Amino acid sequence: MLSFLDEPRVLHGIYVLGSLTLFFIGLYGLLAKRHLLKILISIAVMELAVYLLFIGLATSPGETAPILSDGLQGFVGMADPVPQALTLTAIVIGLAVLGLGISLAVQYHRLTGKADVAGLTELKDV
């Protein structure tokens, strides 16, 4: 009954919608939330949305994991391996950035007691 969901177009549409929704949630958080950690999380959510979109759109239903095993004869019916590799790399990078960001935020909080992005007012036009 839900087999129409297996159609690549429908499925990709859902992926697009879902990840875009996620992206906009992230964007909303980024623009509307004041807390530094929330902002960093929003950034992470946006990144995730992009990853999901990538993976989702690069894979069609029925494709197998692109793993070379003993019995495999040819690269048939496999998902494209590149997006997955790239996404893995991107996740690592994103994690690094997030980690750096959080550590900076924590240090900033320790130093000044502030965690509000609007409170970053040390540097400004005079």
Place this chain on the structure above:
Amino acid sequence: MSLILKLFFFAVSLSPTALLMGWDGHLTWTLLDGVGLSLTLTPLAAFFLLLLALAAPLVALPMLRRPADWPSLALYAALLAGMQLLLLAGDFVSFFIGWEIMTWSSYLLLLRSPRTEMATSQSYILFNLASAFLLLAGIMVFYGLTGSFDIRPLVGPTQPQQLALALLFGLAFLIKVGTLPLHIWVPRSYDEAPDIFSAFLSAAISKMGVYGMILLLTLFPEALTGLYGRLLNGPAAGYLLAWVGVITAIVATYKAISQEDMKRLLAYSSIAQVGYITTAVGVGSSLALGGALYLALVHTLVKLLLFISVAGIVLQTGQRRFNDLGRLIERMPISFFGVLIGIIGLAGMPPLPGFAAKYLVFVSLVDARWLLLLAAMILSSTAAFIYCYKLIYAPFLGHANSAGAREAKEAPWPYLVPQVILMALLFGLGVFPGFAIEVLIDPVLTALRMAPLGGSSWAVLTTAYGGYDGVVLMSVFVTAFVLVTGLFLLLRGRMRRAGSPYDLSYAGEVPTEETPLHYGAGMGRELRRIPLVGWILRHSSQGFYLGLTRQMRAAAGLLGGFYAGNPQTWILLAVVVFAVVLGLQAVTGGI
């Protein structure tokens, strides 16, 4: 060590002289991608190089006095190098490079003075850079037209092209010479610059604008007449320029009269003098250009003399306001003669060469049938007598008004030597008015393909309208003077020196030390009651520029609001731009 360095700097200051004597040939230097500098000495440039060669060592001499300010000397060397490059330029790139080096090095020299204010230095550099950038824009237009940076006449330009070039270059050079209403940087900077350097600013640097204006004329096939035809007997486009020059001269003269500071007075007088030159360039005939060059020569000599003398006074008394000086004639007699000869030259009195120069310009105006301009020019040059008189009366005559003025000694020799040299030069040129014409000016006119003005001998100045003989004039005057003085002294009777400076005929009262007897700053105050003069003195273009500055700062504040530091705003703006552009594309049918 320091002596060797000083000798070196003096040698550098002689470099324009060396260049003038020794240059023959052509030098090229590649810059980049088909742009090269080519250096060559045209007769026109040689004339202005001569002015530089006169000014450079005479200004260097007092600058070398102990304690020497080494950065000033280094900058002065850079300035001289830049100006020589500018004069040697055979193409616009080297012209511009020289122009800019001149601009920034003179600016930095200006900063060496402790009196320079922010407003002064900013107006100096901004006006001069505006001039430079207009020049560069003009050069680019020129390059776009001809495909080459070489300075040579345009071939078959259209009217709009000529107009664009004339406007861009013309404005650039008018800023440099400081005509109204682009002059407000001049008085402040001449006033507040280091005292000696003011001499150079007024004598040499302002002449580069004159050089530029004359150079501009050579770019067009028919000079100014090609632009809008003729008016009466002169070029129509030049009529406007001539009026700009004359109005500048009139306004600057009245402003000069109302000044209470020696250097500022001289600054305004410089503006006025260069205004005459502008007028002469506007007339554009051979007579007028000869007059313009002559005026430039005389103005260089006179302003060097006056500024150096005044620098000596400031150095010895520590005072620069007319109210605080007085009676220096007995303490600084050589400086007195310096200023005296200077103002005679400045006022254009015969027998000094200032008259010869003005004579040429007057005659050229009559020749062009531009009589209203002649009257206006007479107005300013007669009014100039008042400030000339103020300039000699207030410091040297009357009563000493400050301790500094009462105890001053004659200026040190590095100040006096240039003064004596300049006095001799002025005197010599006055006796032989034809010398400058024949030796200095005629080669330029010939090179510009104009009729030379030379007369039968160096003693005479001849024009188609008549001329005069400097030797006869001078000998008649000197003979008369000797005769009169001799006869007077032969008469019976005793001369008695007044017992005290207060031994005066003072409306029946006996003045004392407390009586305000010095009329220094008050001179010319009543001129305000003349409606025209009052109107001129009440108005200033400064408000306009201040308003412009305010507007700029307000704009900066407004735009600076974008840069208020909230990351969310930044991102929001980026996203909004993204969305708007996308939306626009969608609406216009892109998507």
Place this chain on the structure above:
Amino acid sequence: MHAILDSLAMIGVSYIMGFLFYGFYRQLNARVQRRWGPSIWQNFFDNMKFFFKSETLVHGPMFFFGPMIIMAGAFTTVLFVPFLKDSNWLQGYSQYGNLILIIYLLVVGPLGNALAVGSSGNPFGVMGVTRGLTRLMGLEVPFFLGLGLVMLQHETTSVHAIMAAQDGLAHWGIVTNPIAFCVILLPFIASQNGSPFDVVGAPVEVYAGPRVEFGGRLLGVLMTQNMMMSIAKLVLVTDLFLGGATNILVLILKAFALFVLTTAVSMVFPRLRTEQAVDFFWKVPLGLGVLGVILTVWLPWSA
């Protein structure tokens, strides 16, 4: 030798004409005011008296040299104005000069004397000088514009040539160029220090004006040069507008006529303040001059 004799003659003629004219002026003035004036020789007597004063007060060297400069300037001016046309005599050095030079020479001496005034240390004197310079500034503009019209008319600055061009009554400057004459007339009066433009030396306005500190022989010098300068100016205007003169009698006659004309104007007007005078010059004579320029230069028939 001729030059020296000629020069001496010119100086002598201008001196004699000078004190006679002014003597006459004092007479005439007195008669107009219904009193007996002094003798016509009175100016000469006064002058001589000053020259033989036994004592003269001096305020420093410049104070002494100022009158010498103004006197030398007066001599030079006189020598550069041709008194006669078509004659070898009374020419001085005028062929070496021109109209513009003469106008400037007229100012050289007074400016030299201004130094002496300044040197005296008397503020009233300096005030007088300033007023004089201000008035000069006012009068020169229309004066020069009028002369400019003349120069343009004859296309020369040479006084000789202008004189030579006026070979008959019909060609006199005053006939061919009446506007120019009207333009210069009032400034000319002012340059003669005549009423109503005589505030500079007016005793009541500023205590005695530029000459306040001078006395004795120096005042004699100033008086002499004043008379000579006046004559030089009269002769100049005669040369330019009244066709010049071929002999001395005609010269005296024409100069005298002009002198009477100017004194007549002087006598009937009250004195103007400096700035009023300047404003007046810039309105009436200058306006007339501008009109003249428009009529003779700008309008199509003038080309």
Place this chain on the structure above:
Amino acid sequence: MTMPLTPVWFIALPLLLAFASPLWVRLRLLMPLLVGTPAALLALALGLLPAVRTAPLLETIVIAPPLGIHLQLDSASWLLVALINFAGVVVGAFLWLGETEPYLRERRAFILILLLIAGCNGMVLTGDLFNLYVFLEIAGVSAYALSALRRDAPALEAGLKYLIIGSVAAIFFLFAVVLIYLQTGNLSLAAVARGFSEIPGPMQMLIGLLMLIGLGIKTELFPFNFWVPDIYQGSHPAVASLYSGILVKAFLFVLFHLVFLFLADPGVAGAWLMGLGAITMLVAETVALRQEDLRRMLAYSSLGQIGLITLALGFGVESTTAGGLFHMVNHTLVKLLLFLTAAILLRSFVSARIADFAGAGRARPLAGALFVLGALAVMGLPPLSGFASKLWILKGFAEAGVFWPVALILLAALIEAGYYFRWIKVLYEPRTEVAIEPSEGRWAYLPIGVVAGLIVLLGVAPFLVDDLFIEGARSLLDRTATLVAVLGAGS
């Protein structure tokens, strides 16, 4: 085993040395290596120059493009690589010789600076879109951390702000990369370029916009550059000199590389970029007029120059492009000079406010003179190098008969003069007592002096190097040559 001298070293060497840093700490080699690494890379670049001038060097990693990853060193990227490493040498030498603050001389700073250099080199060299993203993030992360290195409130704030805005830029960029991959199935730049025209128009537009925002933030173009002054203000001037000197330049190069490579007709995109550049230039110069803080002022000036370079490169004509590349180099030199001089002055006068600098030039004549030199060069006054490149750009516009950029560039230069000369005036304000900290090592002036010498040399004799820029411009503009070089003649 021989070590072939290939472009890989530009990325590999700094990465290796950075990650092996504990070793260098023990051997006390930290500082020599900080200078030595970029110096070695600079030497390598110079060694490769003759080869690069004959043909672009392609370094294939594992398999050949379009499937594999490759590095491409052509005349244009060579310029950038040489510039980046030269700047690395200068800043490294300044940190070493100048006895700067300790936190910039520790291991952490060492790692971050080398990573920054590696990231910039990588961005410029790589021929692969995703690699580009990775290097962009490497450079980014090291930059965020460098800003925050001082660990006081302003530094942390700068780091945080930089991180937030930088991450957003990276997301946009990544989004564009993802879309490109999904559309073309390729990541190799050359292959993408070949297939780019087949992407449907709206999608091209979307990708272009995402790229523009991502790279626009990084390259500091107008509506996206509001973060710049804050970051430059919060960071140490030496670090800011790296941002302004090499990081932005690398991004600018990437931006134009992509534009000229992807679009067969870059006219429209070029016009957009010219417009953005012009606005950036004018806005930044105007805002700088009322800056009271030295570092912010330099930041705005940097923005203005970026705008100018964008304007010149966006025109896409050989002589403006060559001029633009030359100006890029000059601007790097000038900003190195100005920021490092500012570092010296800041150390002596504690505060960066304009009022506290009164008389600084008289108290520190050498630093003052260097600042003046830099200011004159940045305004493009002859005989300094800024003039030569500006003249080249203007000449290019004049040749093409397009005069509005000429007018805008000159107007901007005039406004720029308005604030630089204000600072110069303040530096030479007469003031009798100036509170000076004890003088620091004179050696700090050595690297700055070298830069100053170069500025003068390039101003007086730009013909020494103009061929390089012309070749660089050609290789940047010549799309087909790049495609042929990477993909073979048949593509």
